[in-house]
Amino acid sequence: VHAVESGGGLVQAGGSLRLSCAASGRTFSNYNMGWFRHAPGKEREFVARINWSGRNTNYTDSVKGRFTISRDNAKNAVYLQMNSLKPEGTAVYYCAADAARRASTSSSQYDYWGQGTQVTVSS
Secondary structure, X not given: OOEEEEOOEEEXXXXXXXXXXXXXXXXXXXXXXEEEEEOOOOOOEEEEEEOOOOOOEEEOHHHOOOEEEEEEHHHOEEEEEEOOOOHHHOEEEEEEEEOOOOOOOOHHHOOEEOXXXXXXXXX
């Protein structure tokens, strides 16, 4: 699976962005997908995940109620709608594929990664 993220940019606190991840490969619909972020000086952090069917999602506590993960298997795409953004959300955001459906929030359990898209939230 080859994944390419887009949709990042500079936004003011309180604003919104929608990240997209376009994935190649016929087996995309079989994979659980996740979004992670990596801020300067911090560890890479789990943000959200969605199972292969789209019926089950999980979020890290800090984004619950503000971020929504979704997917369109017909388009081989996964999305992250981010509302009410905060300056601490500034990071490079990555989408990742869990080919073995491990249902994990650990980055080590994801097999394929995109190159990331920068999100900068100004205060």
